[in-house]
Amino acid sequence: MNTLKHSIKQVGQRCLPPSVHHQFGDYLGYIRQAPRRHSSRFQFYRDFLSYRHQRRFSLPAEDPAQPQVAAAEQFARLLHWFKPSPLETEYFYPLDDHLIFIQPPHCTSIASLSPDYTEVFHLNLEDLRPRDPQTPFARSMDITIRSVLHLIEKVAAHLERQGTARSRQVADYLRRLPSSPPASFDEALQKILFYNGLLWQNRYLHNGLGRLDLVLAPYYDADIRANRITHAEAKEMLKAFIRQLGAHTRFKSIKLIGDTGQVIMLGGRTPESDSFEHDLTFLFLEVFQELNIPDPKCILRVGAHTSDNLWLAAASCMATGCGSPLLVNEDLVIPLMQEHGYSPEDSLQAAIGACWEPYVIGKSFDQTNISPALFPLLVFTDLLRQLPNEPIPDFPSFLRRYEEQLKKSLPPSRQTVDFTPAPLLSLLFPDCHTRQKDISEEGTRYNFHGRQVVGLPNTINALLNIKQLVYDTPRFTLPELADILETNFEGREDVRQLAQRSPLQFGSTHPDVLMLTQQIMQMLTRVTEHHTINGHKARMGFASSRYVDSAESIPASLDGRKASAPVAAHIIPLSPDIDIAEALDFGGSLTYNTTWLNGNVVDFIIPPSFLADLPALAKILKHGIHRGAYEVQLNVLSHEQLLDARAHPEKYPNLIIRVWGFSAYFCDLPVAYQDEFIRRTAPSCLCP
Amino acid sequence: MSLPIVRIQRHCLHDGPGIRTTVFLQGCALACPWCSNPEAIPLTPPAFFDEQKCIAHIQADAPLCAGCPFPESGAAPRTCPLGAVHPASSPVEQDAVLQHLMKDAALYRDSNGGVTFSGGEPFLHARALRPLLEALREEGIHIAFETSGFFPPEQAPILLPFINHLLLDLKWMTTPVFNPEISLPPDVFEQNLAAFQVAAAEMTYRLVLIREFLDVPGKRESLLARLQELPPAPIELLPLHHLAESKYRQLGIPFTPLSAPTRSDQKAFCSQIKTLTDAPVRLLRL
Numbered sequence: 001m002n003t004l005k006h007s008i009k010q011v012g013q014r015c016l017p018p019s020v021h022h023q024f025g026d027y028l029g030y031i032r033q034a035p036r037r038h039s040s041r042f043q044f045y046r047d048f049l050s051y052r053h054q055r056r057f058s059l060p061a062e063d064p065a066q067p068q069v070a071a072a073e074q075f076a077r078l079l080h081w082f083k084p085s086p087l088e089t090e091y092f093y094p095l096d097d098h099l100i101f102i103q104p105p106h107c108t109s110i111a112s113l114s115p116d117y118t119e120v121f122h123l124n125l126e127d128l129r130p131r132d133p134q135t136p137f138a139r140s141m142d143i144t145i146r147s148v149l150h151l152i153e154k155v156a157a158h159l160e161r162q163g164t165a166r167s168r169q170v171a172d173y174l175r176r177l178p179s180s181p182p183a184s185f186d187e188a189l190q191k192i193l194f195y196n197g198l199l200w201q202n203r204y205l206h207n208g209l210g211r212l213d214l215v216l217a218p219y220y221d222a223d224i225r226a227n228r229i230t231h232a233e234a235k236e237m238l239k240a241f242i243r244q245l246g247a248h249t250r251f252k253s254i255k256l257i258g259d260t261g262q263v264i265m266l267g268g269r270t271p272e273s274d275s276f277e278h279d280l281t282f283l284f285l286e287v288f289q290e291l292n293i294p295d296p297k298c299i300l301r302v303g304a305h306t307s308d309n310l311w312l313a314a315a316s317c318m319a320t321g322c323g324s325p326l327l328v329n330e331d332l333v334i335p336l337m338q339e340h341g342y343s344p345e346d347s348l349q350a351a352i353g354a355c356w357e358p359y360v361i362g363k364s365f366d367q368t369n370i371s372p373a374l375f376p377l378l379v380f381t382d383l384l385r386q387l388p389n390e391p392i393p394d395f396p397s398f399l400r401r402y403e404e405q406l407k408k409s410l411p412p413s414r415q416t417v418d419f420t421p422a423p424l425l426s427l428l429f430p431d432c433h434t435r436q437k438d439i440s441e442e443g444t445r446y447n448f449h450g451r452q453v454v455g456l457p458n459t460i461n462a463l464l465n466i467k468q469l470v471y472d473t474p475r476f477t478l479p480e481l482a483d484i485l486e487t488n489f490e491g492r493e494d495v496r497q498l499a500q501r502s503p504l505q506f507g508s509t510h511p512d513v514l515m516l517t518q519q520i521m522q523m524l525t526r527v528t529e530h531h532t533i534n535g536h537k538a539r540m541g542f543a544s545s546r547y548v549d550s551a552e553s554i555p556a557s558l559d560g561r562k563a564s565a566p567v568a569a570h571i572i573p574l575s576p577d578i579d580i581a582e583a584l585d586f587g588g589s590l591t592y593n594t595t596w597l598n599g600n601v602v603d604f605i606i607p608p609s610f611l612a613d614l615p616a617l618a619k620i621l622k623h624g625i626h627r628g629a630y631e632v633q634l635n636v637l638s639h640e641q642l643l644d645a646r647a648h649p650e651k652y653p654n655l656i657i658r659v660w661g662f663s664a665y666f667c668d669l670p671v672a673y674q675d676e677f678i679r680r681t682a683p684s685c686l687c688p
Numbered sequence: 689m690s691l692p693i694v695r696i697q698r699h700c701l702h703d704g705p706g707i708r709t710t711v712f713l714q715g716c717a718l719a720c721p722w723c724s725n726p727e728a729i730p731l732t733p734p735a736f737f738d739e740q741k742c743i744a745h746i747q748a749d750a751p752l753c754a755g756c757p758f759p760e761s762g763a764a765p766r767t768c769p770l771g772a773v774h775p776a777s778s779p780v781e782q783d784a785v786l787q788h789l790m791k792d793a794a795l796y797r798d799s800n801g802g803v804t805f806s807g808g809e810p811f812l813h814a815r816a817l818r819p820l821l822e823a824l825r826e827e828g829i830h831i832a833f834e835t836s837g838f839f840p841p842e843q844a845p846i847l848l849p850f851i852n853h854l855l856l857d858l859k860w861m862t863t864p865v866f867n868p869e870i871s872l873p874p875d876v877f878e879q880n881l882a883a884f885q886v887a888a889a890e891m892t893y894r895l896v897l898i899r900e901f902l903d904v905p906g907k908r909e910s911l912l913a914r915l916q917e918l919p920p921a922p923i924e925l926l927p928l929h930h931l932a933e934s935k936y937r938q939l940g941i942p943f944t945p946l947s948a949p950t951r952s953d954q955k956a957f958c959s960q961i962k963t964l965t966d967a968p969v970r971l972l973r974l
Contacts, residue, residue: 493748494770501741501771581698585791612973613701616799620699620707623795 056081060104067104068438071421072140074101075202076147082201084158087167089247090240091190092155092174094197097251101203107420108370110440111254112261112353114208115428116362117192117215125149125178128433137436137443140423148198148427149178185219185229189241195428196245202424205254206261206354209245209296210361213266213280220280231279238280238287242296249295255546256673258294258664265351265361267310268301268330275305282313288324289317294656294663298324299352302625303331308618315618319611321636322656323663326352326601329625332592333358340539340594342446355661356543356570356599356631357450363431364446365439367419368598370533372411373452373550374540376459376524377557377567379405384482392478395471399519402463407527415533417449442534449533450598452544453524455551455567457506457574460517461559464504467516481558488556488563500560507573509585518591525595541598542590543570543631545660548672566676569660570603576682580604580620588628601631603658605681607638633658639681642666646674689816690779694728694808696788702972704832704853704892706801709789713807714777717838717870720859721944722898724932727776728808731869734776736938737764741772764940776939782820793827802830802852811835811880812870814843821850834894838864838872841879848887855924856884857894860911861901881918891921897957898928899949908957912964922968923961927954 058078064070078099103109129145130138152174159171173182173190182188192209199207223229229237245262252260266284270276288298300314314325330350337347337358346360353359357368383405392398419440426432432443469475476495489496504513524540531538544550547569556563559574568574573583587602602624610617624632635658645652649667657666657677666674692714700710715731716723727734743750744759758765767773789803796802803824810817810833824831832853866872873879884891893915901907915923927948936943949957958971
């Protein structure tokens with residue numbers, strides 16, 4: 001396989017100019033890491049060859065004078081190549097996964113945004129087209145709008161020629177699309193899919209859909225009132241819509257298959273109502289429950305106002321194990337957003353970005369997972385190395401030394417990131433037109449970027465162990481522990497076991513655990529207080545993804561974790577003795593300030609037997625949120641089932657896992673992630 | 689005053705109405721061979737020894753375990769630096785128990801649930817429990833007791849005024865197997881049943897279904913006859929499960945390999961009982 005990887009890399013280098021081959025390499029890297037379902041070597045080679053012979057790459061201009069204009073021209077070129085095919089599904093979706101948009105080098109891709117489709121519905125492309133495009137922004141808009149209009153004409157003509165009733169109807173929808181709001185629920189769905197497909201075609205990542213129950217409600221209500229559709233017909237339309245979004249999961253995924261960030265927000269407050277719970281809110285949940293597919297995903301905004309009926313609908317959907325919905329406590333998140341700098345009115349339009357990160361639909365350019373992430377576990381390595389010369393007398397002193405070292409290990413406090421110009425996204429964000437600026441140049445009003453913190457639960461367990469083993473009931477000195485870590489617990493498995501089995505574990509509501517966790521959260525708040533990304537206060541959270549591959553470079557740690565082993569992600573209890581009640585209590589006991597805005601999800605695995613009483617599950621989740629949990633996501637898995645799925649993948653083609661902020665088929669996951677879930681569900685789950 | 693707490697389990701769905709927190713207490717007058725909480729039977733807490741957690745099982749270097757007699761001696765060690773040995777229960781102060789139980793007060797109210805005391809036999813701790821029950825009643829918490837009916841009859845009046853619901857486990861699969869640490873009068877069950885009947889608490893009967901006993905000729909008929917003699921109340925049938933098998937191993941107690949009837953047999957027996965009573969009969973699946 002190494003030879004194969006090498007040859008793939010070489011092909012990438014030969015096929016593409018040096019400035020872009022690394023993106024191509026990323027793309028191939030993704031194929032390597034995420035073999036398709038039930039993959040065989042034959043399929044792997046077939047995929048690889050298809051990249052060489054069937055794909056067409058739209059390359060960025062070399063050193064463009066006007067990057068926005070170059071980006072618009074690149075997009076226009078891609079749409080020019082777009083060949084309409086006959087309509088085989090209910091809706092037209094402008095995404096050809098053989099056309100690959102290559103991002104310009106040295107720029108960071110844009111991800112995890114959502115246009116406000118209520119506003120998009122009323123966009124008039126002709127009106128927005130600049131009369132005299134002089135500025136780079138105006139020129140980029142002109143090129144983008146012309147290319148979209150050209151595509152619409154091309155596709156509509158093709159669909160008319162196809163001649164079926166549905167293709168003619170969709171052609172009619174497309175012709176109305178540039179200048180008229182939808183006239184029906186069906187047309188509204190088509191319009192969303194049209195723009196969403198274009199965003200993916202242009203290689204923006206993690207494209208959110210926004211609050212679709214709220215956005216679609218007027219069209220649904222009007223059609224139902226006028227007897228143009230029935231509830232059942234609307235449901236079928238939604239199913240076709242969801243299937244369409246989920247039809248290109250592989251193309252849309254970033255790191256692992258399923259990591260698409262296609263978020264549909266449901267429920268929550270509006271300026272007019274304390275709780276938006278519409279027929280469509282329930283209908284979406286029913287559709288997710290019935291389709292039971294991992295992509296797209298839905299997220300439900302909940303709070304004190306949420307009705308018991310909606311809690312039950314949410315629990316019933318979660319019980320299918322599809323990973324949806326993630327629950328977001330808007331009573332906690334929205335006030336924090338306001339404190340962070342979002343206006344009260346805008347914060348009501350909160351959505352979740354890639355995984356758990358709140359932002360404002362249609363008004364945020366919040367890039368919430370910008371590298372580099374923070375790795376508080378790495379601090380121990382440097383700190384413990386310095387110890388033989390300087391004994392540390394007590395645990396508070398140790399914490400102070402840890403904080404000093406943490407401060408030194410952080411990336412520069414002022415981080416600047418260049419983002420890829422994004423004319424198509426700018427077209428869909430009204431702020432960009434008002435400011436006449438591309439979204440990548442802060443065309444929108446909110447630009448609060450953030451970072452992940454990797455391995456925080458392990459850090460807290462390591463500190464708890466140092467407190468216990470070195471200071472409270474001294475059994476080791478710090479230099480002794482440093483040596484044990486240095487040798488990756490070689491010859492000291494007893495210490496590793498001791499560290500793993502401490503009764504004080506992250507996720508427990510023991511006062512010592514809660515106090516230390518709060519202390520570390522405050523410490524991270526202090527040391528990053530002046531950290532900015534592009535001039536705006538950086539945010540972070542307990543939620544971190546990629547807990548397997550990002551841990552490969554982390555040495556052994558005093559939570560009993562061996563070098564390179566996966567770290568814990570999110571608020572996941574690290575002991576089998578911590579049940580869902582305690583995990584929810586723990587998540588609800590932490591104090592989240594604005595630094596911790598980026599997502600703090602309680603992630604729990606419940607066994608299938610838990611699902612016999614869905615009303616009870618609904619109430620447990622409801623009270624967990626009422627008691628202050630920030631976000632909650634569930635997996636429904638059993639250890640035996642996962643072991644069997646690993647041995648006989650053909651028996652479990654539809655077994656879904658909530659991996660981090662996304663769900664995927666178990667059989668699609670790399671072996672390291674499969675192993676991690678098998679370990680987590682084990683009756684006496686311990687760190688590897 | 690402290691209570692010998694085996695464990696406190698939140699979010700229980702089968703220990704009375706609604707969502708409940710169940711408190712398992714140490715000590716029982718019976719020693720049923722199918723007991724799912726064998727660690728709660730002796731009055732003095734036994735120790736669990738989890739061999740899987742023993743470094744000898746992992747076969748690794750362990751300077752911390754130098755001097756441990758296991759596995760050479762064959763006997764379970766009394767202590768373990770790595771936590772492979774731990775007592776089945778420990779005394780917990782009433783205030784701490786109350787604080788723990790009140791965590792889910794809102795959830796109890798919302799689900800018509802509450803707190804259930806089980807064990808072991810919770811009535812064995814009547815005097816120690818009474819202040820806790822008073823406090824729970826003051827907070828308006830629904831209180832249930834899961835009991836076998838085998839405990840000194842003088843204990844019943846101490847607690848019954850505070851109990852809203854009684855889950856009476858009918859130990860009728862065999863003749864009762866007694867814990868020799870506790871002596872009881874011969875008609876203890878009848879005496880306690882009479883006390884339960886005059887109490888204001890609602891009653892549910894529970895019967896564990898074990899194939900080996902049910903298949904004994906005449907057993908079903910005698911069970912049905914005895915059930916008919918009871919005052920009418922809902923009946924819950926609990927097929928035997930083997931969730932406690934590892935606990936027997938860790939306690940060093942022989943595990944009796946009994947089994948549940950087939951699902952169809954469970955349903956058939958459930959239907960037979962339904963013909964005898966107007967009260968609800970429910971077959972639980974744990």
